[in-house]
Amino acid sequence: MTQAPVSTDLTPDPDVLRRIRWRCRRGLLENDLFIDKFFERHGENLTTPLVQGLLELMELSDNDLLDLLLARKEPHGDLLKPEVVQVLSMMRVAKA
Incomplete structure (x- = not known):
């Protein structure tokens, strides 16, 4: 039985x-x-681990998420x- 090739591309498809x-x-x-700023800056370059980190942050309540985003x-x-901390640091980047 032939196995399907394993994709090394960690970028989710545009529909996802x-x-x-x-x-x-x-x-x-x-x-x-x-x-919104995060997706504008990084949306096209998200990897599967970063998506996982983002989804974990989205499980938080709005107030808890805001406290993290504002570095409170x-x-x-x-x-x-690591993936959650990386996404959070990407989201916290100073507004341009």
Whole structure:
């Protein structure tokens, strides 16, 4: 039996990225502003691990997410993963 080739491309396809972007819509405008900027800057270059980190951040309540985005708090516990920390640092980049 022949196995299908394993894809080394870690970039999700555009349809998946559109669904992820829709999934990231939040109730607080402030969070949406950070998330929109993130997708504008990095959306085309997201890798599967970064998407996973983003989705983990999206599991937070709006207020907890905003505290992280504004650096009022730092990730801890289950959120203290390299992909979550990387996405958070990409989202926190100073506004241009």
